[in-house]
Amino acid sequence: MPGHTDVVVIGAGSSGLNAAHRLRQLGKTVTVIEARGRIGGRAYTDTTTFGFPFDRGCAWLHKADDNPYTPLAKQWGYTLQEHDTALEGLYFRGAEAPDEMRKLSARIEAGLDERIAKAGRKKDVAASTAMKKRSRVDEAVATFHGPMSSAVDLDELSAKDYLTIGTDVPPNFLIKEGYGSLVARFGKDIPVSLNTPARRIRYGGPGVQVETGEGTLTAKACIITSSTGVLAAEKIRFDPPLPPWKEDAVAGLPMGLLAKIPLQFSKPEFRYKAFEDVLRENIGKRDIYFLCWPFHLNLLVGFVGGDFAWELSAAGEAEAVDFGRNAARSVFGSGVDQYFVKGSFTKWASDPWALGAYAAAIPGSAGAREALRRPLAERVFFAGEACAPRWTQTCGGAALSGIETAELVASVVK
Numbered sequence: 001m002p003g004h005t006d007v008v009v010i011g012a013g014s015s016g017l018n019a020a021h022r023l024r025q026l027g028k029t030v031t032v033i034e035a036r037g038r039i040g041g042r043a044y045t046d047t048t049t050f051g052f053p054f055d056r057g058c059a060w061l062h063k064a065d066d067n068p069y070t071p072l073a074k075q076w077g078y079t080l081q082e083h084d085t086a087l088e089g090l091y092f093r094g095a096e097a098p099d100e101m102r103k104l105s106a107r108i109e110a111g112l113d114e115r116i117a118k119a120g121r122k123k124d125v126a127a128s129t130a131m132k133k134r135s136r137v138d139e140a141v142a143t144f145h146g147p148m149s150s151a152v153d154l155d156e157l158s159a160k161d162y163l164t165i166g167t168d169v170p171p172n173f174l175i176k177e178g179y180g181s182l183v184a185r186f187g188k189d190i191p192v193s194l195n196t197p198a199r200r201i202r203y204g205g206p207g208v209q210v211e212t213g214e215g216t217l218t219a220k221a222c223i224i225t226s227s228t229g230v231l232a233a234e235k236i237r238f239d240p241p242l243p244p245w246k247e248d249a250v251a252g253l254p255m256g257l258l259a260k261i262p263l264q265f266s267k268p269e270f271r272y273k274a275f276e277d278v279l280r281e282n283i284g285k286r287d288i289y290f291l292c293w294p295f296h297l298n299l300l301v302g303f304v305g306g307d308f309a310w311e312l313s314a315a316g317e318a319e320a321v322d323f324g325r326n327a328a329r330s331v332f333g334s335g336v337d338q339y340f341v342k343g344s345f346t347k348w349a350s351d352p353w354a355l356g357a358y359a360a361a362i363p364g365s366a367g368a369r370e371a372l373r374r375p376l377a378e379r380v381f382f383a384g385e386a387c388a389p390r391w392t393q394t395c396g397g398a399a400l401s402g403i404e405t406a407e408l409v410a411s412v413v414k
Ligand SMILES: Cc1cc2nc3c(=O)[nH]c(=O)nc-3n(C[C@H](O)[C@H](O)[C@H](O)COP(=O)(O)OP(=O)(O)OC[C@H]3O[C@@H](n4cnc5c(N)ncnc54)[C@H](O)[C@@H]3O)c2cc1C
Pocket: 010, 011, 012, 013, 014, 015, 016, 033, 034, 035, 036, 039, 040, 041, 042, 043, 056, 057, 058, 059, 060, 061, 062, 196, 197, 198, 199, 225, 226, 227, 230, 235, 236, 258, 259, 260, 346, 348, 353, 354, 356, 357, 358, 383, 384, 385, 386, 393, 394, 395, 396, 398
């Protein structure tokens, strides 16, 4: 690790890697430190559990016509498949909803989307205030807009913040080789000190000093890309301490949770076709969405989100896989059991360097994103999905945040 550089970038996820890349293009010297033993952060493709690529974190390349990763994916020959989440199957507990009800849900979805946006343009209220009715179909639609997309239940989401979120902005593409592998490929030539968490940042005098277990780094400025979960847990200490407005920004952007329950079967695609989407709505918000057989793999990817995802994470992997299998039985029939091979569960809730999936502003805190990205003393800068200038919550938004923050830093640090 070089002892002194222009900029220290803390974190080698999508935003940190893009920040470092842009700073180097702009002629700045950079040290990147990463707490984990790998790069990519919440962009991570696991190739060992199932023997084929499975994205434990981000999977959809959102807003693909304008996403900085799209040209790279094309240039490097990645396999892209356009995919939206229109439902091919809707279930209320064990019973399949009639076709008209499923079509009604699509119409309600468009309406709710507009109403939340309209409410958000006026006031910083909870997104749930835009729900007119509470029929079963309304609840199903709210599940999609809330837990499965924004990673929080709609009553915990600011309608104003909803306008900034990029988690379902089309065109959306899935990547066969994995979004995580694309981010890792982008970052492979950027020198990163792995297993090097930043513990303390001193910024009271000239420049910054970043204390790590491997020694102290000095620089003219630093860019912090840790999630708001990591910041709220005070895994980095600040000297002087963070001002109250910055602490409020972190508190206003708590981490939501989206968790995946991938289930592998020995039988090729059955009941639903590859890339079809099924939602099973349940009593007490124990809802699950299945992405069926992506890329014709023998894999159902279950998703749970919001409060229920936290609950299931606390219960543990065995419980989560059991829940997923039960839900699969109610959608695909009890016969699915004979084909079951193995299941898994993503653990972003307890991952010490994420502590959730992505940040959502609570009602009344829509301004928190702007405050989070506001630098301290023109030396301590913040980037990442929670600070993204647009398409917040997403990997592409995190990349943009890294690039724009790097440009700002380069203009300030001479
Ligand atoms: C289950 C799930 C599904 C998702 N699905 C999608 C999707 O389909 N499409 C999409 O676009 N987005 C999706 N996302 C969101 C997307 O993954 C994130 O928005 C994006 O990857 C965040 O990038 P980042 O650089 O802001 O943060 P991170 O990826 O978290 O990077 C920050 C890095 O900093 C490191 N770090 C933290 N603290 C320290 C420290 N003190 N010292 C050193 N290093 C530190 C961390 O280890 C991490 O590597 C999903 C996320 C999850 C969890």
